[in-house]
Structure formats: C-alpha cells, structure tokens
Amino acid sequence: MYTSSKCTPTPRKLRREKTTLSTNSDCEREPVHVYCRLRPLTENLEASCVKLLSSQELALVCETKGVRKEIRYKFKHIFTAYSTQKEVFDHVAYPLLEDLLKGKNGLLFTYGVTGSGKTYTLSGEQNNPGVMPRCIDTIFNSIRDFQAPKFVIKSDKMNGFEVQTEEDAMQDRLKDVRNKSCNTRCKTPRKVNGEKVSYANDGTRIPLLHDNSLYSVFVSYIEIYNNSVFDLLDEQCSGRSLQNKILREDSQKNMYVNGAVEVEVKSAEEAYEAFNSGQKRKRMGYTVLNAESSRSHSVFNIRVVQLEQVAWVDGKPTIPDRNLITIGQLSLVDLAGSERTNRTQNTGARLKEASSINNSLMTLRTCLEILRENQYTKTNKMVPYRDSRLTYLFKHYFEGEGSVQMIVCVNPSADDFEENLHVMKFAEMTQDVKITKTELKTPKTVIKKAADRIQTPMKIKSGGFTLLPDIPVGQFDIENAEEVEPYIDKIIRALKHRKNKAKTVDREIKESTEEFRKRLVDLNQEHTLNKTEVASLKQMIRRQKQKTHNLEVKIKDLENVNMDVSSKNDELQERKKKPNKKSPWSAKKMGQELDAKLRKQREHLNAAIKTKEFQLQKVRDILNNETIVDPLDLETLTDKENALTQTPKSTVDHQSRRNVISSTPRHRRSRSVGEVWLEHNAVKPVPLGTVLQPSMKKRKSVSKLTKAGDVTNPKQSKYCLVTQDQDTDGEVETKLYKGDIVPTCGGGAQVIFNDVERLTQESPTS
Numbered sequence: 001m002y003t004s005s006k007c008t009p010t011p012r013k014l015r016r017e018k019t020t021l022s023t024n025s026d027c028e029r030e031p032v033h034v035y036c037r038l039r040p041l042t043e044n045l046e047a048s049c050v051k052l053l054s055s056q057e058l059a060l061v062c063e064t065k066g067v068r069k070e071i072r073y074k075f076k077h078i079f080t081a082y083s084t085q086k087e088v089f090d091h092v093a094y095p096l097l098e099d100l101l102k103g104k105n106g107l108l109f110t111y112g113v114t115g116s117g118k119t120y121t122l123s124g125e126q127n128n129p130g131v132m133p134r135c136i137d138t139i140f141n142s143i144r145d146f147q148a149p150k151f152v153i154k155s156d157k158m159n160g161f162e163v164q165t166e167e168d169a170m171q172d173r174l175k176d177v178r179n180k181s182c183n184t185r186c187k188t189p190r191k192v193n194g195e196k197v198s199y200a201n202d203g204t205r206i207p208l209l210h211d212n213s214l215y216s217v218f219v220s221y222i223e224i225y226n227n228s229v230f231d232l233l234d235e236q237c238s239g240r241s242l243q244n245k246i247l248r249e250d251s252q253k254n255m256y257v258n259g260a261v262e263v264e265v266k267s268a269e270e271a272y273e274a275f276n277s278g279q280k281r282k283r284m285g286y287t288v289l290n291a292e293s294s295r296s297h298s299v300f301n302i303r304v305v306q307l308e309q310v311a312w313v314d315g316k317p318t319i320p321d322r323n324l325i326t327i328g329q330l331s332l333v334d335l336a337g338s339e340r341t342n343r344t345q346n347t348g349a350r351l352k353e354a355s356s357i358n359n360s361l362m363t364l365r366t367c368l369e370i371l372r373e374n375q376y377t378k379t380n381k382m383v384p385y386r387d388s389r390l391t392y393l394f395k396h397y398f399e400g401e402g403s404v405q406m407i408v409c410v411n412p413s414a415d416d417f418e419e420n421l422h423v424m425k426f427a428e429m430t431q432d433v434k435i436t437k438t439e440l441k442t443p444k445t446v447i448k449k450a451a452d453r454i455q456t457p458m459k460i461k462s463g464g465f466t467l468l469p470d471i472p473v474g475q476f477d478i479e480n481a482e483e484v485e486p487y488i489d490k491i492i493r494a495l496k497h498r499k500n501k502a503k504t505v506d507r508e509i510k511e512s513t514e515e516f517r518k519r520l521v522d523l524n525q526e527h528t529l530n531k532t533e534v535a536s537l538k539q540m541i542r543r544q545k546q547k548t549h550n551l552e553v554k555i556k557d558l559e560n561v562n563m564d565v566s567s568k569n570d571e572l573q574e575r576k577k578k579p580n581k582k583s584p585w586s587a588k589k590m591g592q593e594l595d596a597k598l599r600k601q602r603e604h605l606n607a608a609i610k611t612k613e614f615q616l617q618k619v620r621d622i623l624n625n626e627t628i629v630d631p632l633d634l635e636t637l638t639d640k641e642n643a644l645t646q647t648p649k650s651t652v653d654h655q656s657r658r659n660v661i662s663s664t665p666r667h668r669r670s671r672s673v674g675e676v677w678l679e680h681n682a683v684k685p686v687p688l689g690t691v692l693q694p695s696m697k698k699r700k701s702v703s704k705l706t707k708a709g710d711v712t713n714p715k716q717s718k719y720c721l722v723t724q725d726q727d728t729d730g731e732v733e734t735k736l737y738k739g740d741i742v743p744t745c746g747g748g749a750q751v752i753f754n755d756v757e758r759l760t761q762e763s764p765t766s
C-alpha cells in the first residue's frame with residue numbers, strides 16, 4: 001500500500017484542472033433507469049395492492065364496490081420484499097461505481113411515499129448496509145493500493161481541485177493531525193451509540209482501468225430542508241444553527257453548494273464517520289406513518305479524483321512533469337417521502353415541512369415532464385430547475401452528461417394504493433427522459449509551471465541566473481591537445497544539451513502561455529456570467545423587496561379596515577343585545593305615551609266639539625228665540641267657554657236680553673239720517689195695514705238675496721230680516737231682525753244683528 005512517506009517529494013505546485021462535461025448534442029443518450037423496490041408488508045394478513053407479474057412488470061390492483069381495477073407498470077428491474085440489500089447494490093449501484101472510477105458522473109435517488117423504505121434502501125442498517133455504505137466499501141476496496149497522499153489533491157472551494165506539492169501536503173497533514181488531536185481532547189470522539197461506526201464489508205471491488213493512477217476520495221453531505229440548503233458536515237455549526245448555503249454553477253456548468261465542507265477520506269471508516277456525523281444533524285421526525293421520517297432531502301456526494309500517469313521511480317510514485325486528472329461524482333439522494341396531510345395528520349411545523357417536501361417533489365416532476373417534452377417534440381421550453389433547490393442542484397445531471405438512476409420504493413399495503421398510483425405515474429414518465437451518456441474522455445492534462453518543470457534547480461550565476469544545465473568547468477593544459485580535446489567534447493555535448501533543453505523550455509513556455517491565456521479567457525467569461533447573474537439576482541431581490549413592501553402596506557391597510565369593520569360589528573352586536581332587554585319596556589312606554597297623547601287629543605277635540613255644539617246651540621237658540629247676539633259676544637263666549645258652558649240654557653227673556661245687548665256701546669242702534677236699509681222681506685208679505693211702521697227711512701227691499709252685491713253695496717249699512725208667522729192664538733206676528741252691515745277685510749260683508757222687533761196684531765173683538 002502506498003504511504004505518504006514513500007512519496008518522492010515533488011517541490012512544485014501543480015495548477016488545478018476541472019473535469020469538463022461535453023455539451024455535444026450528438027452524444028449517445030440513454031434513458032433514466034428506474035427500478036422498483038417493494039418493501040415487506042407490516043403485517044402478514046395485511047391486504048396488498050401490488051401483483052408481481054415478472055421481474056420487470058407489476059400491476060397495481062384495487063377493488064372498489066366489486067369492480068377490480070388493475071394498472072400495469074414496467075421497470076428496469078423489480079426488487080421484491082425478499083430481495084437483499086446486496087442484490088439492490090449489485091443491480092443499481094455497481095454500474096454507477098464503475099463509471100465513477102472512470103471519471104463519470106452519476107445520480108441515484110430514491111423516490112416514494114413516506115415510510116416506503118427509501119432510507120432503508122440507501123443507508124440500510126449496520127448489519128445490513130444499504131447502497132451508500134456498500135458504495136464506500138467498494139470504492140476503497142478498489143483503490144486501496146492506489147491512493148494519493150492526503151492533501152496532495154485539494155479542493156479549491158470552487159468545485160475544482162488543486163494539486164499541490166508534497167511539502168505543502170505535508171504541512172496540511174501536520175495541521176490536520178494537530179486539529180484532530182485537539183478535537184479529540186476537546187470533544188468526545190465521533191461515534192454512533194458509543195461504538196465506532198462500521199458496516200459489514202463483503203469485499204466487492206472494481207478492477208481499475210489504470211494501474212498507474214493515484215486516487216483521492218472526497219465526501220460532502222447536503223440537506224435541503226424547507227427549500228433551503230444546509231451543509232451537514234459543517235463542524236462550525238451545531239444543532240439547528242446550520243447556515244443556509246447558496247447554490248452556484250462552476251465554469252463547467254456543474255452545480256455545487258458554495259462553501260460546503262468537502263472531506264478527503266482515506267478509508268471507508270472515515271467516510272462512515274463523516275456520513276454519521278452529518279446524519280446526526282439531519283432533520284428527522286416522528287409522523288403517524290413513520291416513526292423516523294426524513295423531513296428533508298439529503299444528498300451524499302462522493303467525488304473520486306484520479307491523478308493519472310504517475311511515474312514509479314525506485315518503487316516510489318512520483319508526480320511527473322505532465323500528468324492527467326479526472327473527477328467523477330456520485331450523488332446518492334434520499335428524497336423525503338411524498339405525503340398526504342389527511343393520512344399523516346400533520347400540523348404546525350410538520351405540515352409546513354410536508355408542504356415544502358411536496359412542492360419540491362412536484363417541481364422535480366414538472367422539470368422531468370418538460371425535459372421529456374422537449375426531447376420528444378424537439379421544443380425548447382424552459383425547464384423550471386430554479387423553482388426548487390432540489391432540481392437546481394441536479395440541473396447538470398439532467399442537462400449535462402452522466403447516468404441517472406431512480407429506485408421507486410413502494411409499500412404494497414392496500415392503504416397506499418392511491419399514493420402508489422401517483423408514484424408509478426411519475427416513474428413511468430421518468431423512464432422516458434433521456435440523459436446524455438458520458439463518453440470516456442481523455443483526462444485533462446495538468447501542466448506544471450515552466451520553472452517547476454526544470455529538474456535542475458535554479459542556480460544564481462554572476463549577473464543573473466539561468467534555467468539551463470551548467471557548462472562543465474575544468475583545469476587543463478591548453479598546450480596539451482590530449483587534455484583539451486575531451487574537454488572540448490564535453491563542452492560541445494553540454495552546449496547541445498543546453499540547446500535541446502532551451503528548445504523544450506521554449507515550447508513548454510509557449511504551451512503554458514497558450515494554456516494560461518485560454519484559462520484567462522475562461523475565467524473572464526465565468527466572471528462576466530457571474531456578474532450578470534449577480535446583477536439579475538440583485539434586481540430580483542430589489543423587486544421582491546418592493547413586492548414585500550407593497551404587500552406589507554396592503555396588509556396594514558387591510559388590518560385597519562378589518563379593525564374598523566370589527567369595531568362596527570362589535571357596536572352592532574352591542575346594540576343588538578341591548579334592545580332585546582329594552583325593547584319590550586320601551587315599546588310599552590312608547591305605547592303608553594302615545595295612548596296618553598291620543599287621550600289628550602281626544603279630550604281636546606271633544607272639548608272643541610262641545611264648544612262648537614254649544615255655540616251652534618246658542619245660534620240655534622238665538623234664531624229660535626229671536627235673540628240678537630253680538631258675534632263678539634260669541635267670540636267672547638268661545639274664550640270663556642267654561643263659564644259659558646255653565647250658563648243655564650233657558651231662553652233669555654227678550655227684554656232683559658235686549659237690555660244687555662243694547663247696553664253694548666259698539667252696537668248701539670244708529671238713528672242717523674244717512675243710513676240705508678236693506679229690507680229682506682218674505683216673498684208675499686201679509687200687509688200690516690197699521691199706522692205705526694218700522695222706522696227705515698231709506699230702504700231697499702228684496703225678497704231674495706242671491707247676489708253678493710246686494711249686501712256688499714257700500715251705501716247700505718243696515719240690514720233688516722222680516723218674518724211673519726202665526727202665533728199660538730192664530731194672530732199674525734211680525735218679527736224684524738235688525739243689524740249693521742260691516743264690511744270684511746276680504747271684500748265681503750257681514751251682518752251683526754243687534755235688534756229684534758216683534759210686532760203683533762190682535763183683533764180688538766177677540
């Protein structure tokens with residue numbers, strides 16, 4: 001076995017190189033290989049929804065209401081519940097490892113419903129290791145004798161590798177040993193359950209293509225949780241304080257996690273240790289369907305760096321002037337299980353995790369669907385890799401070269417029928433996606449710096465230094481030709497040697513310059529791309545910030561509106577409650593008030609009616625009793641209604657009434673000469689034939705008053721109504737109702753009666 005002490009010191013720093021992925025579209029393509037693994041049923045009597053038809057075909061069976069439904073699916077291979085972990089490894093992972101050691105990339109992921117056996121298939125158990133530990137074992141079984149000294153190949157933190165001198169590597173080794181011893185003193189050693197981690201190694205190995213190559217193995221362990229990327233090997237962070245990492249694309253269009261720790265492992269145990277330390281940080285959780293459910297997607301990366309054309313001098317490996325480097329990467333992905341909320345009964349954080357898991361799986365499905373569509377219809381639709389960290393991280397596997405394999409894990413329980421149906425559909429679709437097959441390429445040449453390539457160390461000469469071999473110096477007698485000739489030969493040989501060397505140096509310098517120039521161009525392009533990417537990201541961030549701000553403002557507005565509405569609502573509720581207690585009372589009270597008002601109004605009206613009736617009665621009495629009542633007296637009566645109502649209704653004596661009325665100064669009988677009477681006679685009056693006649697010097701007699709003008713004539717100031725009746729004794733009785741005609745403000749006239757004269761005629765005989 002090769003050890004670092006045996007390594008010939010190579011005091012030169014080699015420049016780094018990266019693997020290139022060919023983007024040639026004419027490259028051979030092969031479909032994604034999809035395998036199916038059935039896990040055993042939990043209980044023997046449990047109903048199964050899977051019927052195995054052959055080693056490549058199965059049927060999902062479901063019986064509802066007596067109707068049997070059977071849907072068939074084909075796979076590259078189906079592993080039954082009795083298949084061993086080794087069988088799975090041999091079929092699926094072994095070919096990927098063969099490719100890996102040749103410098104090819106590979107992606108293997110497990111997919112299925114929660115609790116269907118994805119983690120079991122990938123990690124397995126200590127006594128029954130899964131794909132991952134078997135891969136590690138097989139790699140180290142194969143490269144055991146061909147490992148490069150630790151730290152000779154070093155990650156450049158940009159997804160590439162540097163080859164450094166043995167001295168630098170030695171320095172790094174010393175540092176590492178110091179760190180480790182300090183860590184061992186400070187911390188407890190990394191062990192799982194107090195035991196040093198180890199898995200059963202069955203000794204599987206892969207024959208190597210080049211036996212003059214040196215290999216270095218690097219591992220990294222990444223977790224994608226709630227669409228954020230975390231480095232599970234980050235020793236600086238403990239527990240849940242892992243820092244979110246960003247994904248970047250290197251110059252070869254390979255995606256990588258920026259700043260993720262990549263550990264160089266020199267044995268399977270070191271690799272397990274790294275895996276288990278990451279496993280402790282991985283987010284697991286209890287769910288109804290799986291006691292130890294992966295709540296995140298985890299990616300275990302194994303990178304094998306191969307340094308070819310190593311020269312063996314005196315049984316020691318030497319890194320020659322020109323050597324070749326290849327990098328192969330295998331990503332083992334344990335996807336979190338798709339789950340239905342109604343089955344898992346998740347709430348809170350578990351629900352958020354589940355929705356994030358389902359979203360990322362949905363994006364994976366969408367990406368593969370569009371990829372397939374592009375390949376079959378020769379369209380160029382944009383594949384939304386960026387929608388999820390999961391798909392973005394694997395972009396280069398689907399777009400670039402390599403091999404992609406998927407193991408669909410299935411729990412054949414009848415309860416899982418519906419979910420298995422979705423899983424099968426996805427598997428069917430994935431098998432149609434084609435991935436460009438990596439061709440075995442000539443590895444990249446690593447060219448040392450011109451100064452490093454000169455075997456002879458640099459020597460300082462007078463006035464400067466030369467990179468060429470020395471010219472031999474010696475003492476001889478110039479006269480002695482025998483001494484001179486061999487010296488001249490030596491010089492000629494040295495000069496020839498120097499000339500050849502100079503030519504080689506020249507050529508190599510040109511090559512290096514050319515290489516350097518190309519590299520510079522690459523870097524420049526990379527830089528420009530990064531700049532544009534950063535600019536677009538910044539713009540995106542700015543837009544997102546603006547959006548967030550706008551949303552915040554909207555939320556505030558809505559909150560205010562909401563507050564208003566709720567306060568109004570409260571008020572209304574309050575009001576609604578109050579009337580319930582009050583309304584009967586207030587309605588009652590209102591009713592009472594209205595009743596009282598009504599009563600008052602009625603009383604008032606009754607009183608008014610009574611007054612009117614009384615007045616009418618008065619007028620009737622007056623008319624009947626031929627009593628002249630001064631209208632003013634009537635008004636006064638209205639004012640003094642109470643007093644009047646108490647007045648006895650008996651007919652007033654004509655004489656006394658007359659006295660009362662005639663005593664009123666306003667309506668005294670006028671005896672003035674200029675007054676003109678309007679005499680209103682009966683149609684055919686009985687002639688009185690008496691000497692004494694009523695005193696009306698100027699009069700106008702009418703029998704009918706049809707015209708208003710008869711009364712309103714301003715010349716007439718007196719009115720006399722003459723009536724003739726037979727009294728009880730059969731005698732004629734003449735009554736004269738006399739009054740003043742008073743003009744009214746409306747242009748009419750009113751008669752104010754102020755005197756009644758009764759003239760009776762008696763027969764002297766009787």
Ligand SMILES: Nc1ncnc2c1ncn2[C@@H]1O[C@H](COP(=O)(O)OP(=O)(O)OP(=O)(O)O)[C@@H](O)[C@H]1O
Binds near residue numbers: 113114290335
């Ligand atoms: N083929 C199998 N043989 C025996 N036991 C199995 C097999 N597959 C799964 N199991 C058991 O089933 C249980 C659930 O498996 P596992 O944790 O691997 O599921 P999962 O698909 O990774 O779930 P999640 O998505 O929730 O992480 C484990 O106890 C595991 O030991």
